[in-house]
Amino acid sequence: MALICDALLRAPARGRQGGKGGPVSQKRIGILTSGGDCAGLNAALRAVVHHAVLGFGWEVIGIEQGTLGLMERPIRARPLTVEEFDGTLLRRGGTMLGSTNRGDPFAFPMPDGSKADRSQAVIDGYRALKLDALIGIGGDGSQALLRRLAQQGGLNLVCIPKTIDNDVGVTEISIGYDTAVQAVTYALDCLQPTAASHSRVMILEVMGRDAGHIAIVGGIAGGADVILIPEIPYRIEHVARKIETIRTRQGRNFALVVVAEAVKTEQGERVTVGEPGGGRYGGAGHYIGDLLAQHIDAEIRVTVLGHIQRGGIPDARDRVMASAFGVHAVDLIAEGRFDRMVAWRDRSVIDVPLEDVIAQPHVVELDGPIVHTARALGICLGDA
Numbered sequence: 333m334a335l336i337c338d339a340l341l342r343a344p345a346r347g348r349q350g351g352k353g354g355p356v357s358q359k360r361i362g363i364l365t366s367g368g369d370c371a372g373l374n375a376a377l378r379a380v381v382h383h384a385v386l387g388f389g390w391e392v393i394g395i396e397q398g399t400l401g402l403m404e405r406p407i408r409a410r411p412l413t414v415e416e417f418d419g420t421l422l423r424r425g426g427t428m429l430g431s432t433n434r435g436d437p438f439a440f441p442m443p444d445g446s447k448a449d450r451s452q453a454v455i456d457g458y459r460a461l462k463l464d465a466l467i468g469i470g471g472d473g474s475q476a477l478l479r480r481l482a483q484q485g486g487l488n489l490v491c492i493p494k495t496i497d498n499d500v501g502v503t504e505i506s507i508g509y510d511t512a513v514q515a516v517t518y519a520l521d522c523l524q525p526t527a528a529s530h531s532r533v534m535i536l537e538v539m540g541r542d543a544g545h546i547a548i549v550g551g552i553a554g555g556a557d558v559i560l561i562p563e564i565p566y567r568i569e570h571v572a573r574k575i576e577t578i579r580t581r582q583g584r585n586f587a588l589v590v591v592a593e594a595v596k597t598e599q600g601e602r603v604t605v606g607e608p609g610g611g612r613y614g615g616a617g618h619y620i621g622d623l624l625a626q627h628i629d630a631e632i633r634v635t636v637l638g639h640i641q642r643g644g645i646p647d648a649r650d651r652v653m654a655s656a657f658g659v660h661a662v663d664l665i666a667e668g669r670f671d672r673m674v675a676w677r678d679r680s681v682i683d684v685p686l687e688d689v690i691a692q693p694h695v696v697e698l699d700g701p702i703v704h705t706a707r708a709l710g711i712c713l714g715d716a
């Protein structure tokens with residue numbers, strides 16, 4: 333998919349007036365997807381291309397592999413056409429542009445193991461493409477980096493929130509989250525019959541990074557008995573007691589336990605794989621399984637759901653949200669309003685300053701309705 337057309341670099345943005353957008357002048361806008369992929373990204377790209385090209389008569393340049401596409405030479409970018417979105421991409425997971433969550437341009441990993449500041453190369457790439465604006469579809473980390481680049485280079489930036497983790501500040505929902513929750517719910521639907529058949533405790537480790545949204549919402553939907561999230565410290569004795577109660581007082585022979593990947597050890601240490609002391613989250617489910625085995629007399633099995641949560645077919649809500657976000661991002665550019673992120677609040681698409689987004693990550697509210705619902709259902713959250 334790598335490509336660059338020299339013609340693109342040489343061509344000035346065409347100078348005609350917009351379509352239904354009226355007096356909005358011709359623009360060439362870039363778009364990239366950054367960070368971990370998720371379901372709904374292609375739907376957002378489709379919405380941007382349709383609205384910008386058909387609505388305003390602009391050009392849309394798709395940049396490959398996030399900011400890497402602007403950093404590399406030749407630049408990896410290509411015009412996106414309405415024809416490409418022929419009806420299949422809307423339905424597909426992943427991102428047709430590719431993405432990376434390993435390419436911080438301010439501390440870029442070099443082949444010799446050192447880190448280099450490659451931010452100016454990204455800014456030069458934006459200028460070389462003669463872009464009037466850039467739409468960055470990313471999570472909180474990507475948005476912080478893109479904003480830094482925009483401030484350094486004077487780029488006109490609008491962001492769209494995406495992440496299965498749903499931890500982007502200010503917006504209630506990010507693209508990809510709903511499909512990930514569906515995957516967790518489906519996994520629990522699959523685990524319950526086999527748990528019941530074999531009288532087992534089934535532990536399901538789910539993603540979400542430092543936020544427990546996927547775990548608690550997917551856990552409630554899938555009928556979990558115990559849900560451990562990073563926002564609520566647990567004691568394994570409480571978990572063991574809940575499972576004993578299910579058996580002795582409710583007469584049930586199985587239990588379903590959801591563990592968010594960022595749940596720590598009882599001593600408060602992160603559970604990770606990869607580089608010692610850092611690395612990626614991984615292993616929390618097995619850690620809790622081993623710990624629980626010391627406290628209960630039951631067979632325990634652990635399932636790590638992993639990237640299945642990221643790669644699925646986008647559900648209806650993610651497709652619609654991605655479409656609405658894409659349209660609103662184009663409207664912001666038409667109005668010349670930059671340094672903003674589109675967001676979802678109170679059943680509406682709004683836009684907010686990027687500064688506010690970066691300042692406050694969105695974690696599970698301990699006194700919010702979801703935690704209240706879980707407790708009212710008798711779900712053990714590990715703290716009682």
Ligand code: F6P
Pocket residue numbers: 368433471495496497539540541593612613642
């Ligand atoms: O941020 C999205 C996410 O899927 C997290 O939930 C998870 O911790 C991480 O990305 C996994 O990253 P990678 O794809 O690099 O394994």
